Amino acid sequence: MAKNTILVTLGALSLIVGNPMSASGGTSKETITEISQTKMKLEDFLQAAVEGDHFSGVVMVVHRGKVLLNQGHGAATSTDKNKKDTVMHVASITKQFTAAAIMKMWEAGTIDLNASINTYLPYEYQSDTWRKVTVHHLLSHTAGVVDYDESYYDAETKSFCFNDAIKAMIVESQGKGLEFEPGSEWHYSNIGYTLLGAILENSSNLSYGEIIQGYIFDKVGMSASSIHEEDYVAKIGHATGYRWDKTQKKLVEDDEQCLPVTPSDGGLVTTSEDLRKWSDVLAGKRPDVLSSEILKQMTTPVPNTFTQDGGYGYGLFIDDSSGTQRIHHPGWILGFRSHFCFYPEKEIYISVFCNNSTTNPMQITSGLYEIMEKIRESSCAQF
Numbered sequence: 001m002a003k004n005t006i007l008v009t010l011g012a013l014s015l016i017v018g019n020p021m022s023a024s025g026g027t028s029k030e031t032i033t034e035i036s037q038t039k040m041k042l043e044d045f046l047q048a049a050v051e052g053d054h055f056s057g058v059v060m061v062v063h064r065g066k067v068l069l070n071q072g073h074g075a076a077t078s079t080d081k082n083k084k085d086t087v088m089h090v091a092s093i094t095k096q097f098t099a100a101a102i103m104k105m106w107e108a109g110t111i112d113l114n115a116s117i118n119t120y121l122p123y124e125y126q127s128d129t130w131r132k133v134t135v136h137h138l139l140s141h142t143a144g145v146v147d148y149d150e151s152y153y154d155a156e157t158k159s160f161c162f163n164d165a166i167k168a169m170i171v172e173s174q175g176k177g178l179e180f181e182p183g184s185e186w187h188y189s190n191i192g193y194t195l196l197g198a199i200l201e202n203s204s205n206l207s208y209g210e211i212i213q214g215y216i217f218d219k220v221g222m223s224a225s226s227i228h229e230e231d232y233v234a235k236i237g238h239a240t241g242y243r244w245d246k247t248q249k250k251l252v253e254d255d256e257q258c259l260p261v262t263p264s265d266g267g268l269v270t271t272s273e274d275l276r277k278w279s280d281v282l283a284g285k286r287p288d289v290l291s292s293e294i295l296k297q298m299t300t301p302v303p304n305t306f307t308q309d310g311g312y313g314y315g316l317f318i319d320d321s322s323g324t325q326r327i328h329h330p331g332w333i334l335g336f337r338s339h340f341c342f343y344p345e346k347e348i349y350i351s352v353f354c355n356n357s358t359t360n361p362m363q364i365t366s367g368l369y370e371i372m373e374k375i376r377e378s379s380c381a382q383f
Contacts (some may be wrong), residue, residue, distance in 0.1 A: 033067065041371050042069045047365055050074065051203055054244045056251060057354035057361075058086050058274035061368055063278075064347045069368075070272055075251060076239040076355065085225060085271050086236040088321055088353040090338040091261060091331030092274070094227075094268035095193050096298070097322040098208075100317030101141050101215045103201055103294040110203055111135060120199040124167070129172040135199065136190040137182045139314040140302040144178035147189045152260040158241075159260045159334050160229040166194060166262055178235065186305040190265045197264025208263045219289045220281060222376075228267040238269070239355040241335010254335035254357050268331075272351050279342050279349045282327060299327055322369070337361045341369070348372055 017156075044062055046069075049055040060067065072082030105111040111120060113136040116128040120135070132144070137143035148169040153159050159186025161169065173191055181186070197208045203278020204211055209227035217225050226232070234240075242251040261267065281289045282299070290298075301311025301318050317328050327340035339361035340351040350368050352361040 008158065015066070029266075035066070036070075038371075038375055039068050041375075042368060043071075045367055045371060046071075046073060046364075047368075049359075054230055054251065054355040054356060054366065055354065055359050056082060056242060057239075057352065057359070058084060058088060058272050059082075059353075059364070059368070060276060060349070060351045062276060062349040063305055067292070075242070076237075077242055078161070078239075082239065082355070083237075085224065085237065086339065086353075087235075087269055087271055088329070088355060089228065089241065089331075089333055089336045089337060090131060090237075090268050090270055090340075090353060091266040091277070091333035092190070093263065093270075093329050093331040093338055093340060094266050096194050096315035096329060097216055097268060098196050098200070098264045099298055100213050100290060100294070102139060102196055103134065103290070103314065104215050105200070105203060105264055106135075107174065107291060107294060111199070112140070117195060117199065119342050120203055121195065122198060122202045125174075125195070126168050129174050129177055133178075133182045135196070136302075138189075138196050138199075140186070141189050141192060141312055142183050142186050142302065142304055144180040144182050144187070144191065145187065145192055145195070146173045146176040146179055147187075147191050148173065148194075150259055153257050154260070155255070155257075159258055160228055160232075160267070161260045161262050165260070165298065166198075169194065169262075170198070171261075174248075183305060186302075189370065190259070190299065191263070193265035194262040200264065208267075218279075220277050220286065222270065222277055225268065225270040225274045227263050228261050228269050237322065239336075242356050243332070243335065244356060244358040246328050251356060252332055256334075256357075258334045258357075259332075266331065266333055271351060275340055275351050276349060279340075283344055283347075284341055289361065322373075330363075331356075338364050341365050343369075346372075 013349050023320040048072050058072045063070045070084045072086050074082050076082040076086045077168050106113055114134050117130055133143045152161055200211050209229045241254045245252045245256040280286055298314040305312040319326050324343055325344045326341055326343055331338035335357050337354040337359055342349050348367045354361050
């Protein structure tokens with residue numbers, strides 16, 4: 001990508017200094033012009049990603065509630081292009097929704113975070129191996145539960161696993177013991193969130209999709225979102241997952257083997273606008289959805305979760321590598337790559353959904369954030 005070239009040109013960009021409001025109380029013409037120029041810089045960066053990295057997907061950038069960018073690039077399907085409302089699979093971004101549902105049950109007194117997971121799992125999943133593993137350990141990836149592997153990949157289902165496959169995953173993990181003493185280390189674990197899904201279902205007698213629909217989608221107004229469960233059928237407006245074929249020099253439907261996925265560890269299907277609505281919840285603007293206590297626990301790094309890139313709360317990575325808190329999570333699945341990041345103090349929200357598995361969305365979110373920071377540094381203006 002021509003990232004450096006684009007960023008160098010930012011020196012020429014200056015935002016209006018002082019009061020951005022006109023005498024009549026509305027937004028001044030100068031501020032409108034500067035916002036337009038900012039959008040152009042972001043669009044130029046994305047165009048470079050399209051040309052240099054074959055980017056295909058949907059990108060959104062929001063600053064202080066203003067949507068600076070929300071647009072699609074490339075093919076959504078063989079007949080349609082990506083649009084701002086194209087529906088994408090976002091894989092492990094799902095984990096924060098699973099964590100939020102668990103925390104809602106914790107708040108209601110249904111689940112004790114410090115209790116053994118055997119307390120809440122169906123009888124067939126209970127194991128002496130997991131006697132010391134708590135709900136808290138699963139939420140923070142500190143349980144030591146052995147993850148599943150590519151052996152559960154099924155070409156027919158495009159690696160989505162349900163029912164018997166999930167049962168086989170869990171039973172196999174039971175027999176492998178633990179990787180480490182619960183709470184002593186951190187290791188990212190998909191099956192940990194598969195187990196949390198089983199806990200949610202066993203504690204409510206509802207399917208995982210029904211739980212997330214009731215606890216989150218309906219309350220937040222995420223009307224375009226759903227969970228990829230066994231009866232999932234792609235509808236008009238849903239993207240197909242692609243990969244870049246170097247030999248053919250074009251995007252082709254992704255048919256390469258990848259790590260499987262279960263509903264509660266990676267089944268979210270959503271849009272950029274719906275996930276932006278969720279960012280308002282993370283910002284504390286929707287206490288009717290998640291209380292301040294739940295948000296504090298979800299966004300506070302747990303001891304022993306710190307890695308080179310920061311720490312992990314409940315379903316969310318948290319770091320301050322940019323000098324300010326960043327809440328984020330990537331997602332990787334057959335044909336799709338995704339990443340969202342939210343900077344509460346700076347009120348910057350960025351999401352990148354790719355339906356091209358050969359694109360690294362984290363490079364794009366990083367580049368877009370650098371553009372926003374260059375603009376902020378070049379002026380004390382606030383638009």
